Amino acid sequence: MKGTVLTFNAQLDEGAISGEDGKRYSFFGSEWKEQLAPARDLQVDFVVNELGQATAIYLVSFSQQTAREKLSSKVQTNSQLDEEENYGFFDWAMKCLRNYVNFSGRARRKEYWYFYLFQILVGFILGVVFGIIGISDSGIDAISGLVSLAFFLPGLAVGVRRLHDVDRSGWWVLIAFTIIGLIPLLIWMVSETKPERNQWGQPAK
Structure with a gap:
């Protein structure tokens, strides 16, 4: 799910994200997967766990780039494996x-x-x-x-x-x-x- 960072308290190591569904999701700093520190208004992509918390949080641009790289890597790997069959x-x-x-x-x-x-x-x-x-x-x-x-x-x-x-x-x-x-x-x-x-x-x- 995509959303926007609302707040982040470095001392408490927790913050909140407004999801695209209009709901507010809390998160812990350990779930932030970027080197850039969490900050208000950053656009992110995240997963909601069974407790209703945001996990596996990435910046949107980073997430899209990572997805493209993974897809490209998978295509190249499959192509190579098909070639090696012969x-x-x-x-x-x-x-x-x-x-x-x-x-x-x-x-x-x-x-x-x-x-x-x-x-x-x-x-x-x-x-x-x-x-x-x-x-x-x-x-x-x-x-x-x-x-x-x-x-x-x-x-x-x-x-x-x-x-x-x-x-x-x-x-x-x-x-x-x-x-x-x-x-x-x-x-x-x-x-x-x-x-x-x-x-x-x-x-x-």
């Missing part, structure tokens, strides 16, 4: 390479595990090729090190995004440096996408 093995691998330093957002299981398999496949192919052309062991080790280095950042980034997708902080990836930590890390990496939106964005599928 992704194959190499499409997922290329997505990770394109996002090689992207540590924000979320990544579904396909994205993580297909990239993991891609790294194994590349290593296997290079090993066969090097064996055929007769490169020395030291040469193979040097090239393998460079390949591993090239895959390090995209692999780390998609691992962090995968943790985000199961509602875990990306910092949990550090437990890979402990032997026992590999067990919960593996469980999280194979877990299904959490269907709820979280601080890292919409569900990855």
